[in-house]
Each structure stands twice: as C-alpha cells, then as structure tokens.
Amino acid sequence: MLAGLTPDLIALQLFTGLALGAVYVLLSIGLSLIFGMLTVVNFAHGAFYMIGAYIGLYALSIGANFWVALLVVPVAVGLVGLAVERVLIRPLYGRGIDYPLLLTFGLGYVMIEVVRIIFGRTGYPFDTPELLQGAVDIWVGYFPLYRLFIIAATAVVLAGLYLFLEKTSFGLIIRAGARDPQIVRILGVDVSKVWLIVFGIGTGIAGLAGLLAAPLQGVAPEMGATILAEAFVVTVVGGMGSLLGAVLAGLLVGVVVSMTSLFAPEMAKVSIFALMAVVLLVRPQGFFGRAGLMS
Amino acid sequence: MSAEFATSRMETAPASTGARLLDLAERHRVLLAGIFLLVFPLVLPFHALAIVILTYGLYALGFNLLFGYLGLLSFGHAALFGGGAYLCGISLVHFGAPWWLGILAGTLGGVLIATLIGSLAIRTRGIYFAMVTLALAQCVYYLFYQAVDWTGGENGLRLPSVTAISPFGIPLNFVDPLTRYYVVAAFVFASLFFLSRILASPFGAVIEGIRENEARARACGYDVTRTRLVAFVLSGAFCGLAGALQALHLAIVPVEMLAIETSGLAVMMCLLGGMGTFFGPFVGAAVFLILENLVSVYTVHWQLVVGVVFIVCVLFFPRGIWGSILHWSRR
Numbered sequence: 001m002l003a004g005l006t007p008d009l010i011a012l013q014l015f016t017g018l019a020l021g022a023v024y025v026l027l028s029i030g031l032s033l034i035f036g037m038l039t040v041v042n043f044a045h046g047a048f049y050m051i052g053a054y055i056g057l058y059a060l061s062i063g064a065n066f067w068v069a070l071l072v073v074p075v076a077v078g079l080v081g082l083a084v085e086r087v088l089i090r091p092l093y094g095r096g097i098d099y100p101l102l103l104t105f106g107l108g109y110v111m112i113e114v115v116r117i118i119f120g121r122t123g124y125p126f127d128t129p130e131l132l133q134g135a136v137d138i139w140v141g142y143f144p145l146y147r148l149f150i151i152a153a154t155a156v157v158l159a160g161l162y163l164f165l166e167k168t169s170f171g172l173i174i175r176a177g178a179r180d181p182q183i184v185r186i187l188g189v190d191v192s193k194v195w196l197i198v199f200g201i202g203t204g205i206a207g208l209a210g211l212l213a214a215p216l217q218g219v220a221p222e223m224g225a226t227i228l229a230e231a232f233v234v235t236v237v238g239g240m241g242s243l244l245g246a247v248l249a250g251l252l253v254g255v256v257v258s259m260t261s262l263f264a265p266e267m268a269k270v271s272i273f274a275l276m277a278v279v280l281l282v283r284p285q286g287f288f289g290r291a292g293l294m295s
Numbered sequence: 296m297s298a299e300f301a302t303s304r305m306e307t308a309p310a311s312t313g314a315r316l317l318d319l320a321e322r323h324r325v326l327l328a329g330i331f332l333l334v335f336p337l338v339l340p341f342h343a344l345a346i347v348i349l350t351y352g353l354y355a356l357g358f359n360l361l362f363g364y365l366g367l368l369s370f371g372h373a374a375l376f377g378g379g380a381y382l383c384g385i386s387l388v389h390f391g392a393p394w395w396l397g398i399l400a401g402t403l404g405g406v407l408i409a410t411l412i413g414s415l416a417i418r419t420r421g422i423y424f425a426m427v428t429l430a431l432a433q434c435v436y437y438l439f440y441q442a443v444d445w446t447g448g449e450n451g452l453r454l455p456s457v458t459a460i461s462p463f464g465i466p467l468n469f470v471d472p473l474t475r476y477y478v479v480a481a482f483v484f485a486s487l488f489f490l491s492r493i494l495a496s497p498f499g500a501v502i503e504g505i506r507e508n509e510a511r512a513r514a515c516g517y518d519v520t521r522t523r524l525v526a527f528v529l530s531g532a533f534c535g536l537a538g539a540l541q542a543l544h545l546a547i548v549p550v551e552m553l554a555i556e557t558s559g560l561a562v563m564m565c566l567l568g569g570m571g572t573f574f575g576p577f578v579g580a581a582v583f584l585i586l587e588n589l590v591s592v593y594t595v596h597w598q599l600v601v602g603v604v605f606i607v608c609v610l611f612f613p614r615g616i617w618g619s620i621l622h623w624s625r626r
Contacts, residue, residue: 041422043370091610097422098368099609102566105370105559106605113599225555229433232426240423266441273434277415280427284418 005262011140013262014255019147021254022154026209027227028234028246029161030202036178036241037198039097040089044104045206045231046224047111052077052207053214053223054115057124066129069211070153077207078200085199090192108224115221123220150212157205158247165243174198178241233276239289249287313624324573328487332480342472343544344588348581349476349483350541351564355576356490357405357533358561363571364494365526366506371412371428372534372561374435377552379405379535380542381439384452389445394457394469398482398539405535406528408435413527417520429555436553451549454542479540486533491573493529502526506571534561563601566608569618578617 027049034042042048055076059069084107092099128146135142165171177184177194185191210224217223234253238245253272261268279286320327332349339345354376361367382404386392392400412435416427439446446452460469460478467474493499501522504512513519542548551557560583568579590600608615614622 035422039422041426088606088610095613098425099613101368101422101425102562103606103609105562106602106609109559109598109602109605111602113596113602117596117599226433229430229555232430236419236423236426236430269437269441270434273430273437276427276430280415280418 008140010259010262012143013258015138015143015151016147017255017258018251019150019254020258021251022150023209023213023227024231024234024253025154025247025250026157026205026212027231028238028250029158029243030205030209031231031235032238032241032243032246033205034199034202035235036243037174038085038089038093038100038195040100040104040199042104042199042202043101043228044084044108044111045203046226046228047108048077048081048203048206048224049210049213049227050219050221050224051080051111051115052210053126053219054119054210055207056211056214057119057126057219066132070208073211074204074208077210078204081203082196082200084203085196089199090196108228112221112224119221121221123218123223125218126214128215146215150216153208153212157208161201161205161243170194170197230272233272235286236276237279237286239286242286242288245286245288311624317621317624321573325484325488325491328574329484332484335480336473336476339585342476344584346472346476346479346544347541348577348584349479350537350544351560351584352577352580353483353486353537353540354534355561355564355568355580356486357530357537359565359570359572359576360490360493360502360533361526361530362562362565363569363575364499364506365502365523367523367527368425368562369416369428369527369530370425370555370558370562371416371430371432371435372530373553373555373557374412374432375405375409375531375534376538376541376557376561377439377548377550377554378408378435379538380548380552381446381452381538382535383539383542384454384548385445387454388452394460394543395462397543398536401539401542402532402536405531405533405538407531408535409528409531410524413524413531417524417527429558432553432558433555436550439553440550446548446550449550451547454546454548456546457543475544479544482536482540486536490533494573498522498525563605563608565615566613567604567615569615569621572615572617572621575615575617579615582616 027045030048031042031045034040052073056066056069056073059072060066064072088103088107089100092103132146132149134145136145136148137143138148165174173184173189173194177189177191181191184194213223213227230253234249235246237253238247238249253275256271256275257268260271264271336342336345339348354372357375358369358372361369361372379401383397383401386400387394387397412428412431415431416424419427440448442448457469460467462478467478469475469478494502501512501517504515504517505519505522509519538552541552564579564583565576566579567583568577569575586600586604587597590597594600612619
C-alpha cells in the first residue's frame, strides 16, 4: 500500500496541506483578532465565511470577474460584520462572556437560513478563474496553480495585516486596546470604535477565506458549519488571541489533515481533533496562548 | 453565570401570594413535577409530541446542570445525547439486548463519552470550554459517521421496534402512545428526583458556589476541577438516558443527533426556559417544540425562527420564561 509513496508525492501533499492550512489561517486569525480585542468568540465566523463565498458567487453572476470579487467580498462581508457588531453585539459588552457567544451562535442560524431563502438549499459549483487554472511545476511535481494562489493570497493578507498592526497609528491603538482597553480609553481613544473596526476586519477576512475556498469545494449554505469546528481547533492549538499562533497552528493543522488523508484516509477527519487533544493534555493554553486568557 | 440568575434559589421574603405559591412549588418541586407529568398528556393530546418534549426536556435538564447551575457553557452536548442514543441502538441491534438494557447502555454511554470529553475539556475554562466541547463533539460525530457497520453511517441506525415490555412483570403495550408516554415519564420523574437530590446536597451547593465565585470556592478548599468533571459526567448520564429514550421512541437514530445543531438545541431550550432553574429546561423544550410544530406548518425556514428567537432571548430575555416568572413574582 505504501509502495506508491515517493518523496515527491509526500512533498506535493505537503503543499496541498499548506493551501488547506492557509484557509484555516485566514479564519482563525480573524477569530483570534476579534477575541484578542473584544473577548468575543464569534460563533458566526463560519457563517461569515459562507456568505463571503455566496457574495463572490453573486458578483461573478452579474458580470464581475474574480479579481474584482476578491476586492468586493471582504469589504461587503466586513460591512455586514460592522452592522452586526454595532447593532447586536455592542449591547452585550459587560454582560458576561457567554452572551456574545450565544448571540453569534443564533446569528449563524439566521445567516445560513437567509442564504437558503435567497440562493436555495442546494449548493453551486464555483469555477476556478481561468487565469489560475492548470498546474505548475514546483520541482517535486506539478501542483495546481490555484492552490499556490491561495497560499500567496494568504501571505499577502498576513503581510498587510502585519504592516497595519505594527506600522500604523491605528494598529498601535488596536495592540494597546488588546492589552488594556481601560487605559486606552482613559487616554482619550474611543475604544468602541476600535472594536467595531476590528470586528469588521476579522469578519472581512473570514469572507475572503470563503471566497478563496469556494473553487476548491463549491458553495453551499452549510459550508461554514464544519469548518468552524476546525477553525476552533486551530485557535485552541495556536493559543487564543495570538496571531502568530493562529498562523502556525493553521498551517500545521492543514498539513496534518493532508498527510493523514495520504497515509490513513479514514483518519483524516478525526486527526486534527487528536492533535487538539494532545495539545490540551500537554499545553492547555496552546502554543502561544497566555495562561491568563483561559479564565 | 452572573449573579442575576442566583435569585431563583435565593431565600427572600415572599412578598405576594404568587411569590408564596412559587416558593411552595420550589420546595415541593419533585411532587409538583410528578403531578404535572401525570396530567400533561391530558393538556397536550398529541402524545408523540409529549414524549419528544420529555426526552428533549431531559436532555436540556442535563445541559442545565452544567450551564445553569455550574456555569460551564458546553457546545458539545449532542455527543452525549446522540452517543447515548447510538449505544442504546447498538446494544439492541447488534447484541439483541432487551429494552431496559438498551436504556442502561445509553445512560452508561453518555457517562463514558462525558468522561472522555470532560476530562479533556475541563483542562480549559471560560471561553475555551465552549470551543473545545464543540470540536470534540464534532470528532464524535465523525467517529460514529464513519463506523458504518455499527451505526449505519449516513442513513442512521434503525432499531427493532419495541412493541411489548414488562417492567417488574407488568405487561405493557409499548405501541400505545399513552402507555409509552408514561414509561418515558417514569424515567423523567426518576431523573428529576435524582437531580433534586443532587441540587439539595452539599455537592449541589458547591456546584452553585463555583458558579458564583470560583476563587472563593477554591479558597474554601473545594476541588473545583474535580467537581466540574463530576458534574459533566452526571450531565452525561442525564443526556445519555434522554438519548436512549429518544432512540426507543423513534426506533431510529439519525446521525443528525450528533450534529452541532443538536448541541445548539440544548442551549436554546435551556435559554428559552430559564437557565439555572429547576423547571426551565422542560418549559423551554415544550415551548420550542410546540413552536416548531406550529411554524413548520407555515414555512420551511424554521431555522430562521430558531436563530431569531436565540438572538431575542440573549438580548432582551436572558432569564427565559420560567426564570422571568420567578423573577417577577419575587420582586
């Protein structure tokens, strides 16, 4: 059974894992960003991911091309996120950590059902953009160009996010707000506005992740539900609130999934939960999590 | 949970007749529950619905022990409910077990899965706990989904229909809906009695003490981690029993019983009825299921209503129905 496994095949599978991991990274970095600032776990994150794919599908159907959709989708989903934070989540600050979680869980139901009403219950295929079809030679063999593009796009988003957080004054406020919102507020910064924008950014990135993943798996109302559990695994493994942890754990989980589907396909779905169990046993706060965040 | 839910069990001087009646009801809650279980099928003539209300209510009760009384929010209770249903079904289908052994297997299955999930998830707290339980429940879903030979996979597990049972030598016709209702009700009554004893015990006081102030409970010398695990396992027993009863009633275990939506159902029913209250889970289950039956007549988009009710409850109605009745009558 293992006779067909050449080093090249394993290397290719490694790249497949990185492409899958890139989607996890985008999802869990948004989760972590939102949690780090707002201490809100967004249980509707999978639903934002899903509407990202559907808005992309709609944009393509009215004549926009994929590159326009890449710009439109994160903005549109981010705007939905802004409205959600302002109207639904803001009244819950200071009322206990479980309430926003319960609310976003319910919101996920609403978003899925609204998409079902507009687009129907069945899924749609999503064509890979023409420019990104085919495969390229990456020394170890031919690799689908689109998956390479996902990795590159994720790298661009991460670089942009890094520059935004580290090099701009607004990013400085965000980092300070994650440390101690009280002090930032005393210094005269409108923290609630910062929270609003962070929620918008986090959900916008989730929407982009949905669009990027759409050509791989198609578009369906339920597409966000399963990936939410996987994004949670990534966040738990990487450490809640840590962006570096989200990146490393996302890639690791992607590689673990692709490697187990190569060596033991029946274990592929369960492998990441086993990984999470090990992390919980050895280091419950995750790779880069602060122990204090746990309580 | 926050202190606002503590009022339901706080000893305050009753101000009105209504409050005095409610205090009386709380004191004799098991007796009251027994009377209610007896007359419920007369109030609600759809016996199949009444049975489902009881099984889901029992499921929400198990969840409520953890969330309402201990303050731990689990999003993985489907694994306990569905796991109990599957183990009951597997013992009947693959081992030819009698119905009562199936119920025992389901309850123990809930205990076993709760021990496994609990001992991992208990290592985390707060916000992590909900995420870890959700992820582990998803893992249980995949495990049962893939074990097609044992569970029937996507098609669910079909049970041989139980037609006649004879508990303690009394022959009963299990096909008759009313008889079936009272058999299920007997188990629910036993569970309510058991829960009432747990809550009235020193252990129950510790559970609520941890919810109110964990640091203080720890400082008083209570083993918080172990109490949490024990409560999780007890919750698993209730949910496993509920799942087993559900499996016997429906004569099928659909794989959706293990899905995230089923976990959300327990949260929803508990929130709707009033978390941390004795009757809340059953009130929530009844209102939810009756609403589902009514709404489904008019629209297929029932999930939309679920989501909206969820949001409205969290924003404007966090005490739930029974919790609000208790709160208003004591003000």
